[in-house]
Amino acid sequence: MRSSKPVAIEFFAGSGLVSEALRPFFRVVWANDNCEKKAAIYTANHGTRAFHLADIETLTGETLPPARLAWASFPCQDLSLAGAIDGIRGKRSGLVWEWLRVIDEMAAPPPILVAENVLGLVSAHGGANYRAFHAALTKRGYRVGAVTLDAVRWLPQSRPRVFVVAVSDAIAIPPSLIAEGPGWPHHPAIVRAAAGLRDWIWWRLPEPESRRDSLTDVIEWDAACHDRAVARRNVALVPRRHRVRLEQEGAAVAPGYKRIRNGAQVLELRFDGVAGCLRTARGGSSRQFLVLRRNGSLATRLLTVREAARLMGAPAGYQIPGSYNDGYNAMGDAVAVPVARFLAERLLAPLASKM
Numbered sequence: 001m002r003s004s005k006p007v008a009i010e011f012f013a014g015s016g017l018v019s020e021a022l023r024p025f026f027r028v029v030w031a032n033d034n035c036e037k038k039a040a041i042y043t044a045n046h047g048t049r050a051f052h053l054a055d056i057e058t059l060t061g062e063t064l065p066p067a068r069l070a071w072a073s074f075p076c077q078d079l080s081l082a083g084a085i086d087g088i089r090g091k092r093s094g095l096v097w098e099w100l101r102v103i104d105e106m107a108a109p110p111p112i113l114v115a116e117n118v119l120g121l122v123s124a125h126g127g128a129n130y131r132a133f134h135a136a137l138t139k140r141g142y143r144v145g146a147v148t149l150d151a152v153r154w155l156p157q158s159r160p161r162v163f164v165v166a167v168s169d170a171i172a173i174p175p176s177l178i179a180e181g182p183g184w185p186h187h188p189a190i191v192r193a194a195a196g197l198r199d200w201i202w203w204r205l206p207e208p209e210s211r212r213d214s215l216t217d218v219i220e221w222d223a224a225c226h227d228r229a230v231a232r233r234n235v236a237l238v239p240r241r242h243r244v245r246l247e248q249e250g251a252a253v254a255p256g257y258k259r260i261r262n263g264a265q266v267l268e269l270r271f272d273g274v275a276g277c278l279r280t281a282r283g284g285s286s287r288q289f290l291v292l293r294r295n296g297s298l299a300t301r302l303l304t305v306r307e308a309a310r311l312m313g314a315p316a317g318y319q320i321p322g323s324y325n326d327g328y329n330a331m332g333d334a335v336a337v338p339v340a341r342f343l344a345e346r347l348l349a350p351l352a353s354k355m
Helices: 017-022 036-046 093-105 120-139 188-194 228-236 240-249 305-311 324-332 337-352
Strands: 007-011 027-033 051-053 069-072 112-117 142-150 160-168 253-261 264-269 288-294 297-302
Touching: 007 017, 017 027, 017 036, 017 069, 017 337, 027 036, 036 051, 036 324, 069 093, 093 112, 093 120, 112 120, 112 337, 120 142, 120 160, 120 188, 142 188, 142 337, 160 337, 228 288, 228 297, 240 253, 240 264, 264 288, 305 324
Parallel strands: 007 027, 007 069, 027 051, 069 112
Antiparallel strands: 112 160, 142 160, 253 264, 253 288, 288 297
16 A cells, blocks of 8 residues: 655665655655665665666656655765865755756656755855855745754754755745744854845744753763774874863763864864764765773774764664775765654645645
8 A cells, every 4th residue: 555645755865864764754755876885775774666876967857756855965065164165066066956957857846845965055155055056946936945953952963954945836835834034943154145035934943852862872882992002192182171171071982083283183072972073084074083981091983883873863773784984974974864854744744735
């Protein structure tokens, strides 16, 4: 028996965490990515029937199934502050225009579009990237708004992301979903980028409950650490002020990234029970380290793949085949499950139900 859930299609689907998040509210019947390693994770958890491995430039909209929702977590490298900031016309982030081309070619473009990316989409270049994208969407007959949702509200990971939600102007949007002005999910960069735009919507979302878990709740305490020599070298990179806090606060675990400060490499830590944003080398960043207190001494290691998956809200049984790098990169490029699920439950599903 076919599900009565509205149909969704997903572009730049990666390891399938968005499909996982949408599952209670939408039926994802088609998904696409061009990375074989991420495809292996997607199909291990969602099957092969819906997945199509191909570069987006080779896709044609005429072959896609009709859908109420099309989601695109398009590449962030040209918009990330850790990357080159080439902008939305850059080689990688510019693939969003290929997405719109495919949407244009569909017999009936989906009435709801979602585009997810880093905060740089609205903050870089004075908001010019977003305004160009907004103009392209309104030209196609959509009313558009953007919200910023940080995974830290649900998970012990600092991960702010922008979600652009566009709805066909032929659809009557319930007044309960529209606010009179900016609220908690509207970062100041969104407010600035939206100034003077036509067909702009201030999406109304209920503020989520406070997060309960801390980083200590996702740690695999029996995972192997670096040997003593490597640990000593890593701990020696911790700035003195952070070493003092590490000793004074007696933190069981402190995450951090290696950075260059004043021409020297340091390992900067945080002490709020929250991991830094998971990133990948392709996105212009290094891997995240952990400094752990074990048996009265300090040990170090990288995050495990399972810890990365937990920090993204992946279910406990979510399969992540492949190497360490494959799994870490797949999680670092993904969308946190409870964030996408919140958006689906509180905004996308109510919109879809009115169509």
